[in-house]
Amino acid sequence: MAFSKTILRLFAVLLLFLIICLSSDGASHDDDSAPKSASCNNKFQLVKVKNWVDGIEGESIVGLSASFGASLPSHADKALRLPAVFANPLNCCASSSSKLSNSIALSMRGDCAFTAKAQVANSGGAAGLLVINDKEDLYKMICSENDTSLDITIPVVMIPKSGGEAINESMAAGGNVELLLYSPKHPVVDFSEIFLWLMAVGTIVCASLWSEFIACEQNDERYDELTPKGMHACIVTLILRICRNCGQKTLNLPFLGEVSILSIGVLLSCVAFAVFWAANQHASYAWIGQDVLGICLMITVLQMARLPNIKVASTLLCCAFVYDIFWVFISPLIFHESVMIAN
Known part of the structure; x- marks a missing residue:
């Protein structure tokens, strides 16, 4: 019990330390190494790019705002939903032959400065500019030392290569693509990061205390449990800890011999759970199943692992x-x- 109390106290101290560390805005930050001027001193902010193809909303794209240009609203209901238009030429380094007025202009990265692209889009009447990166990461768009008197009144955002390709494919297929840009405010304390930290540390603490559950089990079983580990082993152990008589009924199976009916039922449930997760792994709630499977696996691994030296x-x-x-x-x-x- 003293060991358990020590772990819980350490857990509480680490949680307090985590909250203090996360008490900062992680969605926006400044770059001290970038040239500063009155027209080029914006903080880099994460931007959510919502898109619709023929009125059907697609998957949102995450972008990064530039150190110049106009700021974006923090709420989607205050942002404008405008059509997307590719600049012509695509690099947006010269006056576009495409009509950019009252639209979100898109351009490819390269061939000229980011500020030059923004000025072309701004002069063409665009309401915003999306710069498609040639990689998946998001590059910080800054001003050069000569850009001291910029007059850019539209927001400029960089999006990853995959996001630009998705928009291009929709437009190439003849779809009417509309975009909406906004930069949601980041909370002072990111509770999602705290939740992830709690799951990670909680898994280690649970694995450290798991022997107390296993030690309470009877070792004179008349049958062998099925060999699968991970989620199966965790659930069977918990059930037997709560109800020791639940595993008394057995069943003779070919090649396996006498096994517990409880073990068979739990195994079938675990297989069904894993199949359901695999079939819906791209759904918004799929992270729950993935974390449950991962936690059970790590508890089993930490119980099996031995470090003799x-x-x-x-x-x-x-x-x-x-x-x-x-x-x-x-x-x-x-x-x-x-x-x-x-x-």
């Missing part, structure tokens, strides 16, 4: 380091998209 621990840390390097830097070369970027 520092060599084993160092080897595991090196493997984890290589694992991170692969998914962050190498996976985009294989899958043509970084799996570390949330859609």
